[in-house]
Amino acid sequence: MEIKFCKNRINLIHSFGISRSSNDYYDIIYIYILDGDIIARGEAAPSKRYNESVELILSVLNKGLTIPENCNSRDHLWNFLKPQLKGISSLEAAVNMAVWDWGAQKEKVPLFNMFGFKDEILPKTSYTIAIGNLNELDERLEESEQCSILKVKLGTPDNDKEIIRIIRKKTDKLIRIDANEGWDYEMAKNMAFWLADMNVEFIEQPFSALNLKDTKRLKSISPLPLIADENSISSNDLNGLVDCFDGINIKLMKCGSFDEALKMIDLAKKLELKIMLGCMVESSVGITAAAHLSSACDFIDLDGNLLIKDDPYNGVKIEDGHLKLQSLKAGLGLNLKQKKFELL
Ligand SMILES: [Mg+2]
Incomplete structure (x- = not known):
């Protein structure tokens, strides 16, 4: 098993304005867990409102994340990785997504199944x-x-x-x-x-x-x-x-x-x-x-x-x-x- 990451810029179709800011693009970080044939993914979209940024995330990721040896359980992997993420919520979200994606791919079920939710008509967005x-x-x-x-x-x-x-x-x-x-x-x-x-x-x-x-x-x-x-x-x-x-x-x-x-x-x-x-x-x-x-x-x-x-x-x-x-x-x-x- 290996963890990789990359920075990516997502560009808006139109400037995105809210009461406190306006942006033409956002930089995000993708997290990948690679395990045999499995590619599990997560995304961090840090927000300035919560004092988070891609630079802050990279300052953690560039030091490297350690992966447990012989990891077979989702909880084990998450509990091992979480303390390394320095409480940066968007980074935690990205790594946690990848951990759950990995767990569900190993079980060969869609993620909502792992939460006990059924395949049904979802709400409107x-x-x-x-x-x-x-x-x-x-x-x-x-x-x-x-x-x-x-x-x-x-x-x-x-x-x-x-x-x-x-x-x-x-x-x-x-x-x-x-x-x-x-x-x-x-x-x-x-x-x-x-x-x-x-x-x-x-x-x-x-x-x-x-x-x-x-x-x-x-x-x-x-x-x-x-x-x-x-x-x-x-x-x-x-x-x-x-x-x-x-x-x-x-x-x-x-x-x-x-x-x-x-x-x-x-x-x-x-x-x-x-x-x-x-x-x-x-x-x-x-x-x-x-x-x-x-x-x-x-x-x-x-x-x-x-x-x-x-x-x-x-x-x-x-x-x-x-x-x-x-x-x-x-x-x-x-x-x-x-x-x-x-x-x-
Ligand atoms: Mg809102």
């Missing part, structure tokens, strides 16, 4: 309309055609209502709002009531993650449910969110492993919090990995791979707006798009 030029909204809506739910990024200085008005002139599709910590209390209160008449399903992260006081106030009056994203990193956060939010957004890049994501799903159900499954801008490796958890979640936002123009892999697809995994393939279910070489 939303398609993100990022913050950008208002004149280009029509084009973005045309590109969202394969999805019947829109996730609209708000938190602009003064265009939030105009963005929704323009979208509503074109489509009555269900809208989910993500303010990415961009509002203050008066703005959020005003928007929550205004959006409630616009076929909007929920509002994600209206305030700074530090401002739970206003979040709790807003929850007590908001006609729309509030979903925690920047406030919901791991299962340790959930008990503290019950009075402030109606649901949580789970991302592998934040929580660092399938093991932790499954723990969050269980705890959220106990606490009666709705569960959203989200992503960073990622290629089909990370998005397909997350999709294996989708049957246990209420709201799916796995569209990072749809927003890039040079995805090296094919994995989860979209059929009639629903996610569709390659359920006859073992592991994550990925193919290289061009059969020339694996990126390692």
Whole structure:
């Protein structure tokens, strides 16, 4: 068995703007576990919001990861590798994906099977309309055609209502709002009531993650449910969110492993919090990995791979707006798009 890694740049079809940043590309890291005929894969999409970067990840990987001798169990491999990853969540997520992919390929079953989930029709995913030029909204809506739910990024200085008005002139599709910590209390209160008449399903992260006081106030009056994203990193956060939010957004890049994501799903159900499954801008490796958890979640936002123009892999697809995994393939279910070489 061998572990390899490589850096790859994924370029966006259009600039990706949210309340705090705009990007034309993201650098990601692929992790590969090679074992006989098995190539198991994982992806790290580090986020500056959580003080992670490709440089930080490479500073760990360049020193080399040690693999246990005679490793036959997934838990053994993960418990051996995890302490070497220095608590970098996106790197942990990548290595953990590869470990689970390896385990499922050895068992010759699709990954969701390992979680006890069945082969069923998966939920629909939303398609993100990022913050950008208002004149280009029509084009973005045309590109969202394969999805019947829109996730609209708000938190602009003064265009939030105009963005929704323009979208509503074109489509009555269900809208989910993500303010990415961009509002203050008066703005959020005003928007929550205004959006409630616009076929909007929920509002994600209206305030700074530090401002739970206003979040709790807003929850007590908001006609729309509030979903925690920047406030919901791991299962340790959930008990503290019950009075402030109606649901949580789970991302592998934040929580660092399938093991932790499954723990969050269980705890959220106990606490009666709705569960959203989200992503960073990622290629089909990370998005397909997350999709294996989708049957246990209420709201799916796995569209990072749809927003890039040079995805090296094919994995989860979209059929009639629903996610569709390659359920006859073992592991994550990925193919290289061009059969020339694996990126390692
Ligand atoms: Mg979000």
